[in-house]
Amino acid sequence: MIAYLSLFASSFLAATILPFYSEVLLYALLQTGEPAWLLIVVASIGNTLGAVVNWYLGRYLLHFKDRRWFYFKDEQIERMQYWFQRYGIWSLLLAWMPMGGDVLTLIAGIMKVRLGIFLTLVAIGKTARYIAVLYFAQITHGWFV
Template identity: 60%
Template sequence: MGEATGYLGLFTSSFLAATLLPFYSEVLLAGLVKAGFDTLALLLVATAGNTLGAAANWVLGRYCEHYKDRRWFPFKEKSLGHAQRWFNRFGVWSLLLAWLPIGGDALTFVAGLMRVPFLLFFLLTGIGKAARYAVVILAMQPF
C-alpha cells in the first residue's frame, strides 16, 4: 500500500466512522502504525476525517429537523426528545465524548438540533476525537 493511499484510506474510514453509518477506523489506524507510518501524520489525518464526519452529522441535525416525522429519518421522536433532554442536562461539554462508539454519533447530530455554535462544536468534538486516536496510537507503541 502506498503512503498516500494509506492516509487517504484512513481519512475516509475515519470520516465514515463518525457519520451515522456503522464503520470503524481504529483497526486501519493500528495497522498503519504497525506498518511504520508517521504517527503524528496519522493522528492528524484520523482526527481531521473523524471530526469532519461528525460535522456532517451536525449539519444534518441543524438543517433536517423538519423531516423528523418522515419514516426514513434516523431517529424517532421519542429518542430525539430523550437525547435533547440529556444534552440539555450535560451541555456542550458532552461533545468531548463524541468519540464514544455508542451514542457519540447521535450526540453530534443532537448538537446540530440544539443549535450549538459550529466552531464550539468543532473544537470540542475535535479535542475528544484526537484524544481517542492518540490513545489508540500510544497503545500500539512497543514498551
C-alpha cells in the same frame, strides 16, 4: 499517499451514522513506519469532519419530522434534547465513543450548537482517542514513535 487517503476515508465514515471502524486501520498503519503524528492528524481531521456531517444532518433533521418516513418519534427527540441540555456542550468531548457518540453529534446539530464550539470540542475528544490508540499500540509492541 493511498494509506493516508484510506485512513482519512475510514475515519470520516466511522464518524458518520454508518457503522465503520478506523482504529484498526490506524493501528495497522502505525506498524508500517509512517510518522505517527501525521497518521493521528489525518485520522482526527477525517473523524471530525465526519462528525460535521452528523451536525448538519441534525441542523435540518427536524424539518422532516412531519413526514411518515421520519425515523424518530417526538418523545425520542424530546428525551435526546433533555439529555443534551442536562449535560451541556461539554458532553461533545465524548463524541468519540463508539456507542452514542454519533447520536451526540446529531443532537448537537438539532440543538443548534455553534459550529466553532462543536468543532473544537469534538476535535479534542476524537484526537485524544487516536492518541490513546497510539499509546496502546506502543505498549503492546514495545516500540515508541
